[in-house]
Amino acid sequence: MFKGKTVLVTGGSGYIGSEICRAFSRYGAEVIFTYSKNEKAAKALQKELKKSKAISVNMRDVKDITDKIEALPRVDVLVNNAGTSAVMPLALLEEEDVDLMLDVNVKGMIFATRAAARGMIRRKAGSIVNLGSLAGERMLDVPATYAASKAAAGGFTMALASELKRFNIRVNCVVPGLMEGGVAKGVPDELRADFVRHCAAGRSGKASDVAEAVCFLASDKASYINGQKLFVDGGV
Numbered sequence: 186m187f188k189g190k191t192v193l194v195t196g197g198s199g200y201i202g203s204e205i206c207r208a209f210s211r212y213g214a215e216v217i218f219t220y221s222k223n224e225k226a227a228k229a230l231q232k233e234l235k236k237s238k239a240i241s242v243n244m245r246d247v248k249d250i251t252d253k254i255e256a257l258p259r260v261d262v263l264v265n266n267a268g269t270s271a272v273m274p275l276a277l278l279e280e281e282d283v284d285l286m287l288d289v290n291v292k293g294m295i296f297a298t299r300a301a302a303r304g305m306i307r308r309k310a311g312s313i314v315n316l317g318s319l320a321g322e323r324m325l326d327v328p329a330t331y332a333a334s335k336a337a338a339g340g341f342t343m344a345l346a347s348e349l350k351r352f353n354i355r356v357n358c359v360v361p362g363l364m365e366g367g368v369a370k371g372v373p374d375e376l377r378a379d380f381v382r383h384c385a386a387g388r389s390g391k392a393s394d395v396a397e398a399v400c401f402l403a404s405d406k407a408s409y410i411n412g413q414k415l416f417v418d419g420g421v
């Protein structure tokens with residue numbers, strides 16, 4: 186499905202990102218992925234996947250994002266997956282907490298897209314998939330700043346899909362529910378049980394559930410799908 190294509194996945198060292206990299210690799214892509222602190226996981230994944238390359242990118246640093254991504258010879262597919270979350274009640278919020286959340290989840294996504302899309306615009310071809318979250322779509326017990334940052338992925342997706350349509354670039358968004366790991370690792374048992382009770386599939390999501398949806402939206406099989414949100418939440 187992706188033979189001869191280069192896919193860039195941000196946050197490939199994480200729970201969902203590493204599974205997205207594995208899926209694209211299985212479908213024949215050359216996979217380039219970013220990491221930040223978890224060099225060990227990144228190196229292990231690079232070793233595991235045949236045609237892959239790990240690059241260290243600080244998603245809070247616009248210059249680092251731009252320099253490293255624009256230096257890549259070609260990006261056919263971009264997956265904006267890198268993200269962060271933290272439990273922080275509103276009354277205790279400090280400005281730096283909000284900055285961290287918005288820098289990584291919103292600003293990082295926007296500038297990674299700018300860097301990768303410049304080549305796509307020149308070639309008049311490409312596909313972008315952003316990671317949203319059910320947290321940004323429903324009234325849930327989640328950190329409000331995280332919800333705000335993930336809701337931004339939906340708006341960014343729709344407007345950008347419209348802006349880039351004349352360059353033959355599609356932009357879509359995958360909206361995961363509560364997953365088994367990653368940013369959802371510390372979710373209290375009672376909240377997870379509540380999610381599972383309201384989920385038609387009767388379980389938390391797996392990274393592979395999300396990875397397959399991302400690959401589908403990025404592929405030519407989804408050539409008539411643009412500016413959409415695909416919920417991967419087991420039916421809530």
Ligand SMILES: NC(=O)c1ccc[n+]([C@@H]2O[C@H](COP(=O)([O-])OP(=O)(O)OC[C@H]3O[C@@H](n4cnc5c(N)ncnc54)[C@H](OP(=O)(O)O)[C@@H]3O)[C@@H](O)[C@H]2O)c1
Pocket residue numbers: 195196197198199200201202219220221222223224242243244245265266267268269289316317318319335360361362363364365366367368369370
């Ligand atoms: N897990 C869930 O239940 C869930 C649900 C809905 C949506 N999502 C979304 O799915 C995406 C992946 O999350 P995940 O659950 O797989 O989390 P994760 O395991 O914590 O992975 C997060 C990834 O983002 C990278 N990252 C974080 N801060 C960074 C920074 N400042 N600079 C560069 N990279 C940074 C991490 O790199 P290092 O580890 O190398 O630092 C890691 O690769 C996120 O966008 C998240 O919002 C997750």
